[in-house]
Amino acid sequence: MADKDMWSKKAAAFTSDAKIFIDGKYCDAASGKTFDNIAPGQNRTIGQIASGDTEDINRAVASAKRVFDAGTWRDMNPREKKIIMLRWAQLLGEHREELAFLEAIDTGRPISDALSVDAPNSTRVIQWYAETIDKTYDEIAPAPRNALAMITREPLGVIGAVVPWNYPMMITSWKLGPAIAMGNSIVVKPAENSSLSALKMSELASAAGLPDGVFNVVPGLGAEAGQALARHMDVAKIAFTGSGPTGRKMMQYAAESNMKAVSLELGGKSPQVVLKDCVDLEAAASTIGWAIYYNAGQTCNAGSRIIIEKEIKDELFHHLQKFLKTFVVGDQCDPATQMAGLVSTMQRDRVNSFLDLIGQEGEELIFGGQKTSGDDLHIQPTLIDNVKPDSRLAQEEIFGPVLVAIDAKDVDHALQLANGTQYGLAASVWTSDIAKAHKFARKLRAGTVWVNTFDMLDVITPFGGFGASGGGRDKSLHALDSYSALKTTWVDLN
Ligand code: NAD
DSSP: OOOHHHHHHHHHHOOOOBOEEETTEEEOOTTOOEEEEEETTTTEEEEEEEOBOHHHHHHHHHHHHHHHHHTTTTTSOHHHHHHHHHHHHHHHHHTHHHHHHHHHHHHOOOHHHIIIIIHHHHHHHHHHHHHHTTTOOOEEOOOOTTEEEEEEEEEOSEEEEEOOSSSHHHHHHHHHHHHHHTTOEEEEEOOTTOOHHHHHHHHHHHHHTOOTTSEEEOOBOIIIIIHHHHHOTTOOEEEEESOHHHHHHHHHHHHHTTOOEEEEEOOOOOEEEEOTTOSOHHHHHHHHHHHHHGGGGOOTTOOOEEEEEGGGHHHHHHHHHHHHHHOOBOOTTOTTOSBOOOSOHHHHHHHHHHHTTTTTTSOEEEEOOOOOOTTOOOOOOEEEESOOTTSHHHHSOOOSSEEEEEEESSHHHHHHHHTOSSOOSEEEEEOSOHHHHHHHHHHSOOSEEEESOOOOOOTTSOEEOSGGGOSOEESTTHHHHHTEEEEEEEEEOO
């Protein structure tokens, strides 16, 4: 891996004016409007981004619909489709460094993380879905012998994907992979903070031979481009990842337009439950620390609550303090950095507003907790003890490096606390008793449960939540179902 000086020089010199990608070509917004692209880790504006609005969304959807209706991609021989998607994955791999750099510049995350996690994982997702194309079979129903009843998966048409800024490239790939593999066309609306990686991905898709119009990217403001996409009458489905309030709007837009399908991947307040029979509290503390502080806590499934049986609390806190001494917070360009700053001053101020709550209901600060201001987006890893289960600190998604601790009287109480928020995205339980682990895991209301670990994630398993975390599922073969509709065709054999 290149060194800190090399990345620092590159980041300091980097500028980029981003456009819109429609029908295989870059263009300006029809209005000519742009907005600033701020690199949070560099504290400067690196260029302008074309600010798409209704007219640009109309152009993008028209292009996506044109290619879908013509069948250019949808009806292509599956083997050919697979070759094109695999070539695209190969190009993504070849451009790994550039993609990782763009991602890190846009989000402020450590460049080393973008290189080792975001870029390779996104590539793998496209490659994995490419491989499904010529391995996905349809069904024949057990109809009477004088009839043939075929159940086929049909692509939906034009997919609108609205994605957030915390893992832009990975989350975009979770939509692109199954949507394109199933034969749909797609229009992606990236978050305002992070348009660069999606644009590069579309350019590389084109270079790989994906027909023009299959994959379009329209950067812009949520209330303008995002809303126009979600209200568009020719969009068959909105695949949304982001906050709860915006998710609610997506459902409203769909209801008020063409009743398009909506899949929602929203926030979380994931519990990490540590039971007193957990044998290795030192190892647990390290995993628990990573589970909340990775990406500065800006992770939808971040393990932001620890629910802990009192008897082992002091020892766990001791190990968390030790973990913290080795955890490097710093400059995104330094390969040694494990946690960099937050994505924006707005997000930093939001986290600050939660830090203001410490002490108001008897909470005790164990470490961290200092607010920052001005250009400083680095909030130190924070642990708050004695948090009341019904307080805002325990109930609301902070989306920063803030871990809250809640005491559990026993196992049943721990379960009740773990399930005691509106969310249900992920959860973990730490115990040495395998039967207890299974019983506990079954009762956890969460889309992903980890036993004695956290953050094991892969394209091979579905990801999504219960309740206010949204009911959509990205990844795995199951995601193919949400980008297709079943069609039954009866043939009379008499
Ligand atoms: P956000 O809801 O503010 O924005 C998400 C996207 O929606 C952006 O592209 C934005 O431009 C767009 N948008 C905003 N307002 C809109 C509107 N009125 N109409 C249409 N589009 C609109 O969320 P965010 O702050 O970018 O992301 C953070 C949130 O995303 C957190 O709550 C986090 O938990 C969640 N998230 C969930 C998952 C998951 O898979 N469950 C993954 C990552 C992030």
